[in-house]
Amino acid sequence: MSSPTISNRNLENALMKKGFEQRKDTHHRIYRFRYKGKKTDIRTKASHGKKDLTDNILKQIKDQLKFKDKKQLIDFINCPMTERDYIKYLISIQIIQEEQD
Secondary structure: OOOOOOEHHHHHHHHHHOOEEEEEOOOEEEEEEEEOOEEEEEEEEEEOOOOEOOHHHHHHHHHHOOOOOHHHHHHHHHOOOOHHHHHHHHHHOOOOOOOOO
């Protein structure tokens, strides 16, 4: 079974919809996750190119976004996983702490 093709654009759209902010540098776009208005240590980068992402790149992104497996990353990119789902996941693995309002 082959992996689904994921474009750089699909990744970037998913990141922007799910609480990441973008910063550009010369070669890449840097994305950092914000939770309740605060920056977190969760970040990844995307190339300016339009090519599909390789399995190696997807593995790096999976690790940077703290996912346990590739299916979670694919669900994040293809949108079955919402921003709220992602936050709940990060809290469950103790990457971020739920703050009391």
